[in-house]
Amino acid sequence: MTHALTDDAVTKDGCAIRASGVGRVFAGTKGHQVIALDDVHLEVAEGEFVSLIGPSGCGKSTLLRIVADLDHPTSGSLTVFGKSTHQARVDQDYGIAFQQAGLLPWRTVAANVGLPLEVHGVARSDRQTRVEELLELVGLTDFARSYPDQLSGGMQQRVAIARALAESPRLLLMDEPFGALDEITRERMQAELVRICSETGAAVLFVTHSIPEAVFLSDRVVVMTPRPGRIIEIVDSRPTAGHARDDEFRDAEEFFHTIARVRELLHGGPVAAARGVETR
Ligand SMILES: Nc1ncnc2c1ncn2[C@@H]1O[C@H](COP(=O)(O)OP(=O)(O)OP(=O)(O)O)[C@@H](O)[C@H]1O
Numbered sequence: 505m506t507h508a509l510t511d512d513a514v515t516k517d518g519c520a521i522r523a524s525g526v527g528r529v530f531a532g533t534k535g536h537q538v539i540a541l542d543d544v545h546l547e548v549a550e551g552e553f554v555s556l557i558g559p560s561g562c563g564k565s566t567l568l569r570i571v572a573d574l575d576h577p578t579s580g581s582l583t584v585f586g587k588s589t590h591q592a593r594v595d596q597d598y599g600i601a602f603q604q605a606g607l608l609p610w611r612t613v614a615a616n617v618g619l620p621l622e623v624h625g626v627a628r629s630d631r632q633t634r635v636e637e638l639l640e641l642v643g644l645t646d647f648a649r650s651y652p653d654q655l656s657g658g659m660q661q662r663v664a665i666a667r668a669l670a671e672s673p674r675l676l677l678m679d680e681p682f683g684a685l686d687e688i689t690r691e692r693m694q695a696e697l698v699r700i701c702s703e704t705g706a707a708v709l710f711v712t713h714s715i716p717e718a719v720f721l722s723d724r725v726v727v728m729t730p731r732p733g734r735i736i737e738i739v740d741s742r743p744t745a746g747h748a749r750d751d752e753f754r755d756a757e758e759f760f761h762t763i764a765r766v767r768e769l770l771h772g773g774p775v776a777a778a779r780g781v782e783t784r
Pocket residue numbers: 530531532538539540558559560561562563564565566567733780
């Protein structure tokens with residue numbers, strides 16, 4: 505069993521993230537400024553899956569870091585569930601998963617998953633119950649006592665996702681979580697993530713370099729361009745009625761159409777290549 509979202513967990517305006525005119529300027533070398541983000545407007549609804557895609561340096565990670573209160577805008581504002589990013593962090597409103605699973609090698613799988621609960625003083629028996637739920641959710645019940653180096657890359661990433669979900673966050677922030685995995689494992693993980701999201705109802709802000717991954721997973725794909733980092737367009741990628749996000753959807757015409765649309769926006773045409781974006 506997983507923790508579903510309760511009604512009182514839903515904000516009045518139904519918005520998980522609201523970015524209004526967000527800009528982030530870094531001081532570069534030789535006095536030059538780097539405009540990592542410029543006038544970014546974005547709303548992510550409760551339970552919505554939104555991907556950020558764009559060439560290297562377009563500000564995807566910067567935006568994610570601002571949402572996670574690891575960085576701050578130099579202009580504009582950003583709220584998470586209607587609160588400041590600082591308050592959302594204090595309230596543990598989101599879980600984070602990055603490309604490197606970042607597991608503690610001396611702790612078992614169960615102890616890694618339960619770490620956030622331990623840090624926040626959850627009682628041992630409650631912790632155990634929750635860890636069991638989470639391991640079931642990510643299909644790793646039989647590996648509770650294993651250590652990270654006894655697991656494959658995909659399994660380690662599933663442990664990281666379970667850990668990110670430990671406190672039933674309403675929002676998951678994911679930066680290239682499947683970037684280091686082989687293609688087959690990656691597709692399997694995508695299917696798992698779709699299932700986990702539908703079971704938990706969490707909203708997701710997902711950074712990826714893969715167009716098919718973004719289109720497969722997302723309700724909307726935010727296409728970005730670098731220098732300055734801006735949103736070019738937001739593409740609706742929800743499967744139409746009659747389609748679910750499953751293996752069949754990967755062969756559907758609408759899937760290819762949406763991929764072609766995102767690719768066109770990124771490359772200015774279907775053939776040219778943009779640095780840092782995978783089209784496979
Ligand atoms: N701490 C920093 N100091 C100076 N410049 C920075 C800093 N962090 C990011 N930048 C610059 O901001 C721009 C956006 O970087 P960011 O990492 O957000 O891009 P990205 O789209 O996530 O790139 P990638 O796809 O390569 O991960 C880049 O030009 C980068 O060099």
